[in-house]
Amino acid sequence: MNKNNLDQKLRYNDAGNVHMDFHGATNTTIEFIINKYGIDTMNDIFKKVGNDVYKDIKHHIKKGNIKMLAKHWQHFFDRENADYNISINDEEIILTVNRCTAYEHVRKLVGNVSPNFCDQTIKTNEALAENTPYEIKTEILGEAACRQTIRKRA
Amino acid sequence: MIPSDHFTRFYNEVFKFLEDQGEEHLEAYWLEISKNQEKHTLELFKEKGLKGMYEYWDHIRIEENCDMDLKLDDEKLELRMNVCPSLSKVLDNDAEPMKRYCDHCAGWIGPLIDKVDHHLVYDVIDRNKPQCVVKIFKDKEKAIEEEKNAKLLMKWPGKK
Numbered sequence: 530m531n532k533n534n535l536d537q538k539l540r541y542n543d544a545g546n547v548h549m550d551f552h553g554a555t556n557t558t559i560e561f562i563i564n565k566y567g568i569d570t571m572n573d574i575f576k577k578v579g580n581d582v583y584k585d586i587k588h589h590i591k592k593g594n595i596k597m598l599a600k601h602w603q604h605f606f607d608r609e610n611a612d613y614n615i616s617i618n619d620e621e622i623i624l625t626v627n628r629c630t631a632y633e634h635v636r637k638l639v640g641n642v643s644p645n646f647c648d649q650t651i652k653t654n655e656a657l658a659e660n661t662p663y664e665i666k667t668e669i670l671g672e673a674a675c676r677q678t679i680r681k682r683a
Numbered sequence: 684m685i686p687s688d689h690f691t692r693f694y695n696e697v698f699k700f701l702e703d704q705g706e707e708h709l710e711a712y713w714l715e716i717s718k719n720q721e722k723h724t725l726e727l728f729k730e731k732g733l734k735g736m737y738e739y740w741d742h743i744r745i746e747e748n749c750d751m752d753l754k755l756d757d758e759k760l761e762l763r764m765n766v767c768p769s770l771s772k773v774l775d776n777d778a779e780p781m782k783r784y785c786d787h788c789a790g791w792i793g794p795l796i797d798k799v800d801h802h803l804v805y806d807v808i809d810r811n812k813p814q815c816v817v818k819i820f821k822d823k824e825k826a827i828e829e830e831k832n833a834k835l836l837m838k839w840p841g842k843k
Binding site: 541562573574577581650 | 689
């Protein structure tokens with residue numbers, strides 16, 4: 530893994546044990562909301578997560594400090610013991626998740642993962658970048674694998 | 684990925700949406716979560732009763748970083764949550780907390796305890812403070828008696 534030291538303080542800087550079963554509850558929630566209210570409602574909730582819960586990261590992105598997002602990614606993918614690589618420079622950050630432990634944990638818990646499970650990443654990322662000079666592109670590379678890229682809009 | 688560490692803040696956004704739709708929408712969701720939790724708990728609770736419940740919440744106490752005291756005797760299990768990490772995170776949040784965030788806990792636990800013929804007394808005490816006292820009794824009459832001591836007694840789908 531290619532790790533980078535970033536000397537910035539995260540707004541949410543969790544420590545202690547990790548309760549992976551919460552990913553199962555996320556999967557249940559996604560299925561429940563989509564079945565009852567439709568996919569647009571689910572996406573609106575993820576949009577609120579990106580805009581409101583992660584207001585601090587969004588604020589940094591707006592100011593051009595995209596390294597705060599890199600720090601967030603590193604902190605939480607490390608905590609969840611995911612297999613990933615990250616390449617960081619001032620203009621662009623590329624996070625490649627080779628093995629997403631959230632996805633794998635849900636598959637182990639419930640057998641089949643919601644086809645919309647990765648929307649939590651795609652839609653939250655979109656909201657984080659909305660109304661900023663940057664875009665975040667999330668490409669699904671296969672089961673439990675994706676590439677997330679933040680760079681300046683063309 | 685929304686990190687598992689941030690699930691409760693995502694949960695909070697879901698609750699706010701459902702509350703706007705109406706009480707029955709929130710209750711339907713709590714029941715769905717309860718059904719999901721049955722997968723890890725129902726057999727354990729049925730087979731071992733209070734001892735199984737103790738095992739489950741002792742595991743949760745560690746894995747979810749709870750400051751919680753658990754006490755088991757022949758008649759009841761008592762969970763005294765001194766600092767609830769779930770509400771603590773929702774209060775330490777750039778998004779607005781749902782005012783009745785605590786209600787979800789009784790909302791999913793209550794129906795599950797009803798299913799295994801035990802009796803839940805859920806005292807949230809104060810919705811703005813991350814603490815509560817949960818008592819689960821074998822005997823219904825003892826639970827009814829205990830309800831009189833609660834400061835803010837929670838209800839759930841099936842118990843109004």
